[in-house]
Amino acid sequence: MLERMQQVFRTVFEDQRLVITPETSAKDIKMWDSLTHLELITAVETEFNLKFSFSEVMGFNNAGDMLRLIEKIMGK
Amino acid sequence: MVFNSVLFLLFLLILIPVNYFLPKRFRVTLLVLSSAAFIGYYNVESLVAVLVFSAFNFYIAKRISGNRALYIAGVLINAYAIIMFNYFHATRNGFDFSYTAISFNLQSFIIALGLSYYSLQNIAYLTEVYYKRLQPQTNLEHYVLYASFFPKVISGPVLLPGEFFPQISTNTITKEKLVSGFNRFLFGLFKKMVIADRLSPAVHSIFDFNDAYHGLTTLAGAYLFTIQLYFDFSGYTDMALGVAKMLGYDLKENFNLPLRSTSVSEFWRRWHISLIGWFTAYIYYPVVYRLRSYKKAAALIGILLTFLISGIWHGIGLTFLTWALCHAIYLGYELLTKRSRITLSEKINKQFYKIISVFIVFNAVCFSNIFFRAASFSKAMQLIKNLFTDFLPSGYLKDVLAPLAVGGHQLDEFNFYSTIVMLVLFLGLERRLNRIATSEKINVIFVTACVLLIFVFGIFNNGERFIYMQF
Structure with missing residues (x-):
């Protein structure tokens, strides 16, 4: 799952060298800011075929938060 | 009662010790009454x-949770108040309402309803309660304090409910807080009285007279306005944060060395942070979330809408609209070119890239601020025309120094140069000075220098009102 997410990050942030860990946050990726945050969310939603609510989107602080929620939604 | 007036200092000299020695359970009442006196002093x-x-907001919030119609009505009433505030402010087209023996100026009432910062906090409260992220307040006195706490009621910082309410019950005042608040207040007073107000005549001379100044002179005026605005508003914020700290409250930081930003998006993370935070949370993200399937177009629409609303919030008119459009264009450009700029920054010398970026961003911000400061759109256009006509003057003393120093006398020139020297020194040492100003220890050299500089160089009689008080 982390690998799939890493590919999404690489596509959205236009950098094939990106390596993602659960701790990766906006501080680690120059391209990740409020202007690109929702583009990332949309790409993650498309990749995993799910929808996040607004408050869930606002609660993400790092890649791990996203992964945990995806696992929770897909596990239902 | 402006922050740099003798009356306000007297007000603080009484309030801070009384609040400190008062039992905790009476402090909220004291601060509500003090805020009422502060606001009532205006009118x-x-x-x-x-x-x-x-x-109104306190009571409708009790019934607003999940009630869409009431929520929309509440937000619209608060937003309408902001628009009326700006409209009346722009046109000064008021009327008096007199009934029997009571004379009540209806325009002043409507203007005050839309006190912009105050209304933003009301909207934030209604939104948080509507979306069930916050329980409605049960104590009216606490709500009134959140909405009207005097250090932040006129020009912010904008505090979200979750940032303020918990502080009411945990309110503690230590000696360290008193010292730190005092340092911060003094620092703000210095920024306002010694730098911002001393730059005011030069800016006034370039922006408000109809002379066809040379490009270089106009450019200097445009640079100085942005610097004046920074010192004026960040000085105000330092004073607000300092006073609040001495009363046991931590307000949000509003500035973080914004003139060193290497992109306009970074600038907006460092300038007027609390306001842009409000706009991001309550306008930009909700809009982009709804439109997110359009990818980059969603962010572009979000940026445009956020800045258009921010422009209207600052004032109704073509000047603020153009200012907002400038920033929407800057941010749109940055969004679309972000990857190529990062790639470029990795290829060339980092320090060189940084210096060039800071220079470009500063110029872009100063350009937009021509619209922010000019009295009318035609005046702004005239200044831009001046900027690109006869850039180099024929005589430095006559064409550059005299307009900026507002007079050709040696004393005027000394005053102008001394301000420039102080502001350059300040900007160079800013990070270190900020550390001292937020320290919990008394630094004798810092306090003495601030007091001496304020008394020697400060503007006491003809100082400008804080620029952001008009919004």
Whole structure:
């Protein structure tokens, strides 16, 4: 799952060298800011075929938060 | 009662010790009464407006959770108040309402209802309660304090409910807080009285006279306005944060070395942070979330809408609209070119890239601020025309120094140069000075220098009102 997410990050942030860990946050990726945050969310939603609510989107602080929620939604 | 007035200092000299020695359970009441006195000092209409609107928001919030119609009505009423505030402010087209023996200026009342910062906090509160992220307040006094706490009621910082309410119950005042608040207040007073107000005549000379100045002179005026605005508003914020700290409250930081930003998006993370935070949370993200399937177009629409609303919030008119459009264009450009700029920054010398970026961003911000400061759109266009006509003057003393120093006398020139020297030194040492100003220890050299510089160089009689008080 982390690998799939890493590919999404690489596509959205236009950098094939990106390596993602659960701790990766906006501080680690120059391209990740409020202007690109929702583009990332949309790409993650498309990749995993799910929808996040607004408050869930606002609660993400790092890649791990996203992964945990995806696992929770897909596990239902 | 402006922050740099003798009356305000007297007000603090009484309030801070009384609040410190008062049992904790009486402090909220004291601060509500003090805030009421502070607002009522402007005019009684403002006080009535703030009390009526606080009660209005407090009571509708109790029924608003999940009630969409009531939520929309509440937000619209608060937003309408902001628009009326700006409209009346722009046109000064008021009317008096006299009934029997009571004379009540209806315009002042409406203006005060829309006190922009105050209304933003009301909207934030209603939104948080509507979306069930916050329980409605049960104590009216606490709500009135959140909405009208005097250090932040006129020009922010904008505090979200979750940032303020918990502080009411945990309020503690230590000696360290008193010292740190005092340092911060003094620092703000220095920024306002010694730098911002001393730059004011030079800016006034370039922006408000109809002379066809040379490009270089106009450019200097445009640079100085942005610097004046920074010192004026960040000085105000330092004073607000300092006073609040001495009363046991931590307000949000509003500035973080913004003139060193290497992109306009970074600038907006460092300048007027609390306001842009409000706009991001309550306008930008909700809009982009809804439109997110359009990818980059969604962010572009979000940026445009956020800045258009921010422009209207600052004032109604073509000048603020153009200012907002400038920033929407800057941010749109940055969004679309972000990857190529990062790639470029990795290829060339980092320090060189940084210096060039800071220079470009500063110029872009100064350009937009021509519209922000100019009295009318035609005046702004005239300044831009001046900027690109006869850039180099024929005589430095006559064409550059005299307009900026507002006079050709040696004393005027000395005053102008001394301001420039102080501001350059300040900007160079800013990070270190900020550390001292937020320290919990008294630094004798810092306090002595601030006091001496304020008394020697400060503007006491003809100082400008804080620029952001008009918004």
